[in-house]
Structure formats: C-alpha cells, structure tokens
Amino acid sequence: MLERKPEPEFMDDPLEAEAYSVTDFSDVNKKFVETFCAALPLSGNLLILDLGCGPGDITYRTHLCCEQHKIIGIDGSPSMLRFAQKQSGSRSLTWVLADAKYLPFVSKSVDVILSNSLLHHILDPKPLWMEIKRVIKSGGFVFLRDLFRPQSEKEARRIVELYAGDASDLLKQEYYRSLLSAFTPEEIQGQLSECGLEYLSVKCVTDRHVDIFGTIL
Ligand SMILES: C[S@@+](CC[C@H](N)C(=O)[O-])C[C@H]1O[C@@H](n2cnc3c(N)ncnc32)[C@H](O)[C@@H]1O
DSSP: OOOOOOHHHHHHHHHHHHHHHHHHOOOHHHHHHHHHHOOOOOOSSSSEETTTTOOOOOHHHHHHTTTTEEEEEEOOOOEEEEEEEETTOTTTTTEEEEOOOOSOOOOOOOEEEEEEGGGGGGGSSSSHHHHHHEEEEEEEEEEEEEEBBBBBBBHHHHHHHHTTTTHHHHHHHHHHHHHSBBBOHHHHHHHHHTOOTTTTTEEEOSEEEEEEEEEOO
C-alpha cells in the first residue's frame, strides 16, 4: 500500500490561495452541491457549516440552492477567506475564520455539516471527527467528500494527468500531493469507529473520491 504523505493543514500561502481560487472547479463543485441537496434529509430553517470552505464556491452554490438556511463557511486560512468574502454579503451566508477541530459553536447547535476536500489536509483526523460529533445535533446530517489515496504513485500520476492535464504545474503538483496525503476508505472507516461514528456511510463515488455521509444518532 502507498504510504500517506501528509500535506500542510491550512492553505495560507497567498499565492497558493490565489491559484486555487482562480481555478475553475465549477463542474465538480456543481456535482457536489447537487448530490448534497438531493441527499439532505432535513427541511426547515437549518444551520449549515461548510468546513474548510476555501474560496467559498461550494458554500455559495449551496446558499443559492437553499436560501432559507443559514450557511457559514469556515476556514483556518485568512488568505482563502479573503476570496470567500467576495462571494456574497447576504445575512444567510457568512464566513468565519476558525480551525475546524476547535469550532466556535456550542455543543449540539448545528443541523448540517458539509465539507469538500478538507479531510486529507488534517494530520490527525480524530479531533476533527470528535468536533463534528460535538457540535452537531442528534438527527443532524453530515456530508463530506474527499480524495482517497491511490494504490501507487503511478496511479496518482495517471489521475493527475487525466483530470488536471491542462492545469498549471503548481496545481498539478498540489493535486499529486493531495492524492498522496489522502486517506484510504478503510482508514476513514477506522477513524469513524474510533470516534463512535461507525454507522456513517463511506462510499467511493468515483475513481478518486470518497463520500462520508449519514444522519447523526
Ligand atoms: C483543498 S481546499 C478545499 C476548499 C473548498 N472546500 C473547495 O472544495 O473548494 C482545503 C481547505 O481547507 C482548509 N483547512 C485545512 N485544514 C483546516 C482546518 N483544520 N480548519 C479549517 N480549515 C482548514 C484550507 O485552508 C483550505 O482552504
């Protein structure tokens, strides 16, 4: 099995944040929001957190889909949040600078947690899962999507060429590093079991993405 090589947690280099925020992820982000909205089993006025929101494209698209909900995009990188803040000034869409492992919310106060491409940044994910478990209400819904680690460096290079062949060298290097920093579905299942969240579903949905989702007991 390919060994994990963790990458830095926060994307706080201004150049890196800018390169990420100007990259067109609209297709994958649109699919993420469609899948999330179709899977969301709750209605009413919900409080939704987007953990590791980066430049906020997914947060904003989710807001457009569900304007009745309050959505808060959270990121630990001021450079990323500067881009996110350009998305909207609506009262139902706000941005908070915070570490997702130490959320500024009281226990059992959040209805929904979503996240895309955060997990592979986290060196030790146990505090993240425990924090998700702490802030979310019983009956709340979680939906996280991330990369999973390929079997070999050759497979990682194939994925980079296939899905980011036209991207800049910087983005290709980052994509490759992200794949090597990602967890396998089995590792994610182990993390959930350790945190008492083993009932959540862990499902590979493409040749590189894994979804972790379900209703909190
Ligand atoms: C690959 S980007 C994904 C951004 C966005 N979710 C998207 O799909 O476009 C990962 C983001 O997670 C943020 N991040 C990493 N570790 C974090 C943590 N512990 N708390 C909050 N944000 C974190 C990074 O700063 C970065 O903006």
